[in-house]
Amino acid sequence: MSMFKINLRELAKKPNLLLPGHRLCAGCGAPIVVKQVLMATRGPTIVVNATGCLEVATTIYPYSAWNLPWIHVAFENAAAVASGIEAAFKALKRKGRMKYEHIDVIAFGGDGGTYDIGIQALSGAFERGHDFLYVLYDNEAYMNTGIQRSGGTPMGAATTTTPAGTVIPGKKEHKKPIAEIAVAHKIPYVATATPAHFIDLMRKARKGIEVNGPAFIHAFSPCPRGWRMPGELTIEISKIAVDTCYFPLWEYENGVWKLTDRSLAIAKNPKLKKPIEEFLKLQGRFRHLFKPENQKIIREIQEYVDLVWEDLKERCENI
Amino acid sequence: MSVRQRVMGLNGDEAVAWAVKQCDVDFVSAYPITPQTIIVEKFSEFVANGEVETEFVPVESEHSALSACIGAAALGARAFTATAANGLALMWEIVYIASSLRLPIVMAVVNRALSGPINIHCDHSDSMGCRDASWIQIYTENAQEAYDTVIQAFRIGEHPDVQLPVMVTLDGFLISHTLQNVKILPDEVVKDFVGVRKPVEVEIPGRGRIPLILDPENPLTFGPLDLYDYYFEHKVQQHEAIEKARPVIKQINEEYYKISGRKYGDGFVETYGLEDAETAIIVLGSTAGTVRYVAKELRRKGYKVGMLRLRTFRPFPYRELVEALRHVKAVGVMDRSGAYGAYGGPVYIETKAAFYDEDEKPKILNYIYGLGGRDTPPTMIRKVYEELLEVSRTGKIEKKMKFLGVR
Numbered sequence: 001m002s003m004f005k006i007n008l009r010e011l012a013k014k015p016n017l018l019l020p021g022h023r024l025c026a027g028c029g030a031p032i033v034v035k036q037v038l039m040a041t042r043g044p045t046i047v048v049n050a051t052g053c054l055e056v057a058t059t060i061y062p063y064s065a066w067n068l069p070w071i072h073v074a075f076e077n078a079a080a081v082a083s084g085i086e087a088a089f090k091a092l093k094r095k096g097r098m099k100y101e102h103i104d105v106i107a108f109g110g111d112g113g114t115y116d117i118g119i120q121a122l123s124g125a126f127e128r129g130h131d132f133l134y135v136l137y138d139n140e141a142y143m144n145t146g147i148q149r150s151g152g153t154p155m156g157a158a159t160t161t162t163p164a165g166t167v168i169p170g171k172k173e174h175k176k177p178i179a180e181i182a183v184a185h186k187i188p189y190v191a192t193a194t195p196a197h198f199i200d201l202m203r204k205a206r207k208g209i210e211v212n213g214p215a216f217i218h219a220f221s222p223c224p225r226g227w228r229m230p231g232e233l234t235i236e237i238s239k240i241a242v243d244t245c246y247f248p249l250w251e252y253e254n255g256v257w258k259l260t261d262r263s264l265a266i267a268k269n270p271k272l273k274k275p276i277e278e279f280l281k282l283q284g285r286f287r288h289l290f291k292p293e294n295q296k297i298i299r300e301i302q303e304y305v306d307l308v309w310e311d312l313k314e315r316c317e318n319i
Numbered sequence: 320m321s322v323r324q325r326v327m328g329l330n331g332d333e334a335v336a337w338a339v340k341q342c343d344v345d346f347v348s349a350y351p352i353t354p355q356t357i358i359v360e361k362f363s364e365f366v367a368n369g370e371v372e373t374e375f376v377p378v379e380s381e382h383s384a385l386s387a388c389i390g391a392a393a394l395g396a397r398a399f400t401a402t403a404a405n406g407l408a409l410m411w412e413i414v415y416i417a418s419s420l421r422l423p424i425v426m427a428v429v430n431r432a433l434s435g436p437i438n439i440h441c442d443h444s445d446s447m448g449c450r451d452a453s454w455i456q457i458y459t460e461n462a463q464e465a466y467d468t469v470i471q472a473f474r475i476g477e478h479p480d481v482q483l484p485v486m487v488t489l490d491g492f493l494i495s496h497t498l499q500n501v502k503i504l505p506d507e508v509v510k511d512f513v514g515v516r517k518p519v520e521v522e523i524p525g526r527g528r529i530p531l532i533l534d535p536e537n538p539l540t541f542g543p544l545d546l547y548d549y550y551f552e553h554k555v556q557q558h559e560a561i562e563k564a565r566p567v568i569k570q571i572n573e574e575y576y577k578i579s580g581r582k583y584g585d586g587f588v589e590t591y592g593l594e595d596a597e598t599a600i601i602v603l604g605s606t607a608g609t610v611r612y613v614a615k616e617l618r619r620k621g622y623k624v625g626m627l628r629l630r631t632f633r634p635f636p637y638r639e640l641v642e643a644l645r646h647v648k649a650v651g652v653m654d655r656s657g658a659y660g661a662y663g664g665p666v667y668i669e670t671k672a673a674f675y676d677e678d679e680k681p682k683i684l685n686y687i688y689g690l691g692g693r694d695t696p697p698t699m700i701r702k703v704y705e706e707l708l709e710v711s712r713t714g715k716i717e718k719k720m721k722f723l724g725v726r
């Protein structure tokens with residue numbers, strides 16, 4: 001059982017592990033997610049980062065925003081690199097060449113680096129049971145290379161490889177259920193989180209760190225640049241994503257599913273659930289869906305959201 | 320004084336696994352591919368029987384194997400992996416990153432023809448393809464040398480002046496699966512020779528000297544974005560590091576001789592009969608055995624032939640090559656990899672370039688041979704020598720590049 005109590009006054013005294021001066025866009029969700037995750041660390045920690053906006057914009061030789069040991073190797077292998085660190089730690093400790101009793105390993109990857117090109121390395125690391133936390137910061141497209149679609153891009157979204165054309169209006173497929181794919185590996189801990197529900201996020205990050213074996217957090221990470229919305233909407237859109245049940249908050253711990261935070265409240269009081277338009281209308285990437293001829297896509301998205309939400313509620317034991 | 324050694328019947332792959340076991344490697348990660356698989360299997364047995372303290376991570380791909388080695392080595396561990404052909408090709412991206420991160424990982428490459436068409440037998444197209452990856456590359460001739468060289472490789476790569484990964488190659492099947500009597504040093508002797516990995520320290524302004532590893536007390540950033548304002552300097556540092564490996568390779572070859580009684584030329588090239596030779600063959604890997612056999616036979620008959628086995632291909636021993644072959648009239652360079660659209664095979668190009676500035680130089684011919692495991696019998700080598708003797712007499716070259724043994 002986690003002894004981690006979130007005391008904001010205490011947390012405020014904790015040294016910043018992702019320092020100011022990085023070049024992520026104003027309003028980017030990624031550094032908020034990262035800072036909140038790192039608030040939940042418990043001791044010596046090493047961070048692995050997949051290629052993507054976070055990696056590129058927090059480092060540029062000779063500068064680094066990382067106030068802890070950090071390594072980036074490539075786009076698709078963050079989980080494999082983390083496996084190597086975690087396993088080598090055990091060997092060095094066994095051989096008396098490690099000065100730390102324990103080191104926590106946290107990997108950060110974008111949706112491209114996780115849903116798509118990195119899923120093999122991730123699945124392998126889960127199956128082998130390495131003790132590390134993998135945090136997916138999901139901005140729903142390949143942002144670093146200029147907003148191309150990924151397996152995490154939602155239906156209808158315009159990206160540079162799924163533009164809102166006259167024949168094909170944005171991406172045709174739904175998001176891959178990545179957190180459920182993680183659960184299917186029967187790893188001990190999986191959760192979803194957003195930077196707006198920060199107590200929930202920090203609590204989950206700490207659980208993911210404390211649990212023995214692999215843990216996975218799917219963090220919603222708004223991208224004002226790619227979503228075509230003002231930077232000040234990042235926290236607001238995160239709240240709406242949860243309120244519309246587009247991005248429900250839940251956790252899966254040792255075989256038990258639970259809704260958390262605002263999603264639990266919505267399950268208990270369905271009147272709180274907002275229509276998907278509330279989420280779509282604030283973002284330029286969905287603007288074309290509001291044309292009369294595309295309204296059916298909005299309906300389709302709503303139906304899918306409802307289906308996933310109902311299915312999730314069935315599975316969760318705390319409602 | 321060399322110590323008493325145990326003679327064991329081992330194939331090349333098993334010999335490599337034995338070397339890794341004795342080098343007290345902290346971390347091994349690998350993925351099976353013929354003809355490398357026996358290394359992984361044999362090592363798994365050592366792990367399963369508690370004969371090593373190594374952390375062994377059997378990953379889901381070669382890409383992950385080398386990635387995991389990078390993570391382990393960045394933590395300060397001594398890391399090893401092994402692969403071949405398609406496995407090495409799948410690693411490609413990470414091969415370059417390992418050297419740019421300056422991590423002294425050792426990798427055995429069991430040479431196998433690169434697909435396609437898919438083939439499992441020996442040629443050098445796999446390791447030759449990454450000859451510019453800033454890895455040290457040593458091509459071994461037999462199981463004994465594969466064993467000896469893996470042990471040396473940790474010392475070479477981990478040397479403070481070098482800090483680069485090392486690729487030790489052995490010919491698929493011809494070495495990997497061929498049983499040989501291999502002399503195994505006592506565990507303690509190998510342990511003393513390789514020691515434990517001591518990560519280098521770096522001077523950080525305002526922070527003093529700190530170990531170049533992932534250490535929570537001394538946080539460092541590994542693998543940042545590095546654009547036109549520094550990337551080039553970092554690449555030049557890699558260039559300098561592999562140059563600095565030259566004396567280190569020679570020194571380790573000598574030091575190893577002291578404990579084992581075995582050395583391989585000067586660590587770079589090994590020669591036979593060159594003193595008075597009029598013609599010579601340059602060759603890598605197991606084919607050197609056949610060439611030496613034929614050269615001996617021809618010399619008995621009075622022909623002045625010799626050979627040079629190129630052991631270390633990276634860094635390329637251009638000075639040693641020129642010194643050894645300057646006086647020879649005709650040299651045949653045997654390349655076991657294709658040269659599509661190129662001036663010649665990789666060894667040929669390097670050899671010719673090495674001689675370009677010399678006044679005194681031989682005629683140099685290229686023989687592409689053994690692709691996809693095509694047999695290279697003594698009769699084929701005899702033909703090469705005959706042609707070279709003819710060239711040395713006439714000074715005339717009919718064709719610069721030839722394919723040997725092609726129907």
Ligand SMILES: Cc1ncc(C[n+]2csc(CCOP(=O)(O)OP(=O)(O)O)c2C)c(N)n1
Nearest residue numbers: 051052053075110111112113141142143144
């Ligand atoms: C093997 C490989 N393929 C492609 C790229 C180019 N690339 C770099 S970052 C990136 C997209 C990253 O997307 P994501 O993981 O979603 O992170 P984000 O930038 O959106 O934060 C791509 C395609 C690469 N670096 N490596």
Ligand code: SF4
Nearest residue numbers: 024025028053223225
């Ligand atoms: S493009 Fe998007 S994800 Fe990338 S830094 Fe900007 S806001 Fe963040």
Ligand SMILES: [Mg+2]
Nearest residue numbers: 110111141143
């Ligand atoms: Mg993304």
